[in-house]
Amino acid sequence: MSKEIKKYDNNKNNNKNLIYYKDSSGYESWKEYDKNNNCIHYKDSFGYEQWCRYDENKNLIYHKNSDGDEERYKYNENKNLIHYKDSNDYEVWYKWEDGERIRIAEKRPGYSEVIFQCPECGSNKLGSIENVLTTRVITSIREDGDHNYNSPETDNIEVIAYKCTNCGYQLKEDNGSAIVDCLKVYKWVEKNSSIPES
Numbered sequence: 001m002s003k004e005i006k007k008y009d010n011n012k013n014n015n016k017n018l019i020y021y022k023d024s025s026g027y028e029s030w031k032e033y034d035k036n037n038n039c040i041h042y043k044d045s046f047g048y049e050q051w052c053r054y055d056e057n058k059n060l061i062y063h064k065n066s067d068g069d070e071e072r073y074k075y076n077e078n079k080n081l082i083h084y085k086d087s088n089d090y091e092v093w094y095k096w097e098d099g100e101r102i103r104i105a106e107k108r109p110g111y112s113e114v115i116f117q118c119p120e121c122g123s124n125k126l127g128s129i130e131n132v133l134t135t136r137v138i139t140s141i142r143e144d145g146d147h148n149y150n151s152p153e154t155d156n157i158e159v160i161a162y163k164c165t166n167c168g169y170q171l172k173e174d175n176g177s178a179i180v181d182c183l184k185v186y187k188w189v190e191k192n193s194s195i196p197e198s
């Protein structure tokens with residue numbers, strides 16, 4: 001009758017890491033570690049394998065497995081994640097405020113998304129200032145001048161400005177005119193946001 005087998009390494013810190021495991025069913029796994037005791041290679045008897053790399057702060061910076069998935073991570077000086085990219089060309093950028101993670105941009109094939117960041121105050125809240133033209137059908141007209149209406153029928157929304165809702169900073173084109181086109185908002189934010197290179 002076979003039983004469980006466990007083998008450990010014996011590294012400098014006397015911190016024993018499991019390097020081999022076999023259970024009673026015959027399943028086996030192997031592990032390798034870096035100098036900070038992070039597992040950097042795993043392999044099992046099912047044929048699954050994965051590789052990891054960690055930085056000096058023990059943060060995962062690279063991951064790859066035998067299914068072909070690959071992931072890369074970047075951190076700021078406070079060890080907080082600021083960029084993620086995988087082998088499907090999915091990418092996301094983060095910034096941190098008061099311990100809170102804020103997504104500032106996202107990219108995947110055929111699709112990109114950016115989050116506004118005010119150059120004056122840093123707020124992420126962009127407001128569209130709109131004129132709404134509403135048509136209401138008058139159903140009856142009273143002697144005293146009051147009218148009875150159906151509910152609003154037509155909304156015609158015209159954006160007259162895009163502004164930071166915190167400080168009022170307004171998005172403008174290079175020639176100084178107000179941006180009122182949603183496509184131009186994307187271009188403006190993409191150009192003016194502080195997305196680091198991937």
Ligand SMILES: [Zn+2]
Pocket residue numbers: 118119120121122123164165166167168169
């Ligand atoms: Zn602002």
